Amino acid sequence: MEQNNKPTALIMIFGATGDLAKRKLFPSLYRLFQKNSIDKFAVVGVARRPLTNQEFQENVKDSITTFTDAKENIDEFVSHFYYHSHDVSSSESYIQLKGICDRLDSHYELQGNRIFYLAMAPEFFGTIAEQVKEQGLTDTQGYKRLVIEKPFGHSFESALELNERIRTAFAEDEIYRIDHYLGKEMVQNIEVIRFANALFEPLWNSRYISNIQVTSSEILGVEERGRYYEKSGALRDMLQNHMMQMVALLAMEPPIKLTTDEIRSEKVRALRSLRPMSKEEVGNYFVRGQYDAGTVNEKEVPAYRTEPMVDPNSNTETYVAGKLMIDNFRWAGVPFYIRTGKRMDVKSTYIVVQFKDIPMNLYYKTGETLHPNLLVIHIQPDEGITLLLNAKKTGNGVKSTPIQLSYSNKGVDSLNTPEAYEKLLFDSMRGDATNFTHWDEVALSWKFVDTISEVWENTKDETFPNYPAGTTGPKCADYLLAEDGHFWWPVENLDLQDC
Numbered sequence: 001m002e003q004n005n006k007p008t009a010l011i012m013i014f015g016a017t018g019d020l021a022k023r024k025l026f027p028s029l030y031r032l033f034q035k036n037s038i039d040k041f042a043v044v045g046v047a048r049r050p051l052t053n054q055e056f057q058e059n060v061k062d063s064i065t066t067f068t069d070a071k072e073n074i075d076e077f078v079s080h081f082y083y084h085s086h087d088v089s090s091s092e093s094y095i096q097l098k099g100i101c102d103r104l105d106s107h108y109e110l111q112g113n114r115i116f117y118l119a120m121a122p123e124f125f126g127t128i129a130e131q132v133k134e135q136g137l138t139d140t141q142g143y144k145r146l147v148i149e150k151p152f153g154h155s156f157e158s159a160l161e162l163n164e165r166i167r168t169a170f171a172e173d174e175i176y177r178i179d180h181y182l183g184k185e186m187v188q189n190i191e192v193i194r195f196a197n198a199l200f201e202p203l204w205n206s207r208y209i210s211n212i213q214v215t216s217s218e219i220l221g222v223e224e225r226g227r228y229y230e231k232s233g234a235l236r237d238m239l240q241n242h243m244m245q246m247v248a249l250l251a252m253e254p255p256i257k258l259t260t261d262e263i264r265s266e267k268v269r270a271l272r273s274l275r276p277m278s279k280e281e282v283g284n285y286f287v288r289g290q291y292d293a294g295t296v297n298e299k300e301v302p303a304y305r306t307e308p309m310v311d312p313n314s315n316t317e318t319y320v321a322g323k324l325m326i327d328n329f330r331w332a333g334v335p336f337y338i339r340t341g342k343r344m345d346v347k348s349t350y351i352v353v354q355f356k357d358i359p360m361n362l363y364y365k366t367g368e369t370l371h372p373n374l375l376v377i378h379i380q381p382d383e384g385i386t387l388l389l390n391a392k393k394t395g396n397g398v399k400s401t402p403i404q405l406s407y408s409n410k411g412v413d414s415l416n417t418p419e420a421y422e423k424l425l426f427d428s429m430r431g432d433a434t435n436f437t438h439w440d441e442v443a444l445s446w447k448f449v450d451t452i453s454e455v456w457e458n459t460k461d462e463t464f465p466n467y468p469a470g471t472t473g474p475k476c477a478d479y480l481l482a483e484d485g486h487f488w489w490p491v492e493n494l495d496l497q498d499c
């Protein structure tokens with residue numbers, strides 16, 4: 001039994017000397033500890049490098065003082081951290097790890113609850129899952145859960161193979177596949193905005209919505225991740241997981257209850273309704289881009305092809321835009337446009353729901369149009385909602401002008417919005433898998449994306465590089481919408497600060 005409703009866990013972090021552990025996992029655990037959300041826990045850092053427990057605790061201390069405003073209880077917090085120098089393929093190493101876990105389990109009274117957090121390269125995921133079972137680490141009185149980072153495969157086939165390997169040691173409901181977008185406050189808010197407002201839910205369909213746009217743009221380039229990114233590209237790195245998850249949340253039917261299973265099954269149904277494309281049709285629905293040299297924040301930055309560990313003739317896309325059609329009763333005929341890219345002009349993730357025009361415009365001369373009503377959900381770095389309406393222009397006569405109603409999450413909760421990883425780690429300890437991806441979602445999104453990657457890998461894009469760094473992306477992405485009479489709504493005009 002969990003006491004005081006606080007979860008207990010022994011967390012093994014495989015890859016504990018890596019970037020993710022340092023920047024996200026240790027700081028998130030510290031915040032949970034500071035909020036008194038956890039007190040009975042122990043962490044075993046597992047990685048290749050030889051380190052003593054003290055050296056590892058110093059690393060954790062560095063991480064939390066760098067990435068949080070940690071001042072209190074630092075020593076007490078890091079005293080829960082232990083280290084095991086590990087060789088992923090050595091059975092002996094797992095046997096030693098089991099010994100450490102058993103001792104910590106009884107020392108901290110963790111009731112045998114174990115989380116295996118895989119924060120390392122995906123080629124090790126299968127081996128680790130198999131070894132922890134074979135060497136008895138999963139034979140425990142309490143729960144056992146596998147938390148697994150992206151990428152989950154690089155195609156449907158490889159994802160299936162990986163899934164089969166991890167399923168030998170963990171049941172589906174013990175596998176927590178991280179998509180950190182699902183931990184973001186405003187992504188979790190999509191559901192509430194939709195299902196808790198009489199103002200929106202009745203209009204949330206093809207009768208009233210013209211199109212939905214999901215944008216996730218980064219200013220950063222590929223940085224040091226060239227080797228990984230060359231094999232992944234924007235399609236696999238961003239679209240297959242984060243972008244398609246947001247579409248599923250926007251498109252799904254209301255679940256009958258807010259349980260993990262009900263929400264997931266509605267998301268799966270939305271993904272099953274995606275209009276399939278043949279290879280010949282990919283060009284009608286998807287476009288790709290690759291950044292050239294350009295200027296970002298008044299600094300010259302290099303082209304993708306000259307970045308470290310990138311092929312000088314690379315055919316990898318750093319930008320992707322597409323049109324998804326969801327062929328069900330609710331969404332027939334409504335395009336969901338999605339785009340994501342590196343080295344763009346702004347760092348921003350946001351959703352724009354564009355409503356259809358009203359039948360007749362009384363407020364302008366013939367030929368002029370009213371501004372459409374827009375609902376904008378700002379996901380990052382701003383968090384909030386903007387609603388664009390039309391109201392009377394001040395002064396004589398009756399003319400309309402667009403106005404904005406805005407709500408900023410940061411304004412209300414100040415800086416207390418928990419980090420995505422903090423929420424997801426806590427959820428995994430509490431056993432709430434709602435904001436993690438189910439295998440069925442992974443499988444459907446890979447099947448959809450595989451058609452696009454097969455075409456793109458086999459046809460060299462002769463236009464690459466086709467957008468300068470620091471811009472809004474390639475022109476072909478604008479044409480994609482223009483063909484339907486639409487255009488991308490730029491975030492600057494929809495900014496919370498403007499209101």
Ligand code: NAD
Binds near residue numbers: 014017087088118151
């Ligand atoms: P990293 O390269 O910084 O760290 C890798 C870790 O794995 C290190 O601790 C290293 O010691 C360990 N390791 C490597 N080979 C090993 C071996 N043979 N035996 C034992 N340990 C070994 O990687 P990272 O950036 O922390 O990413 C880890 C995972 O998280 C990857 O799957 C990545 O795609 C995913 N991820 C990372 C981020 C991020 O912000 N860094 C974000 C999302 C997902």
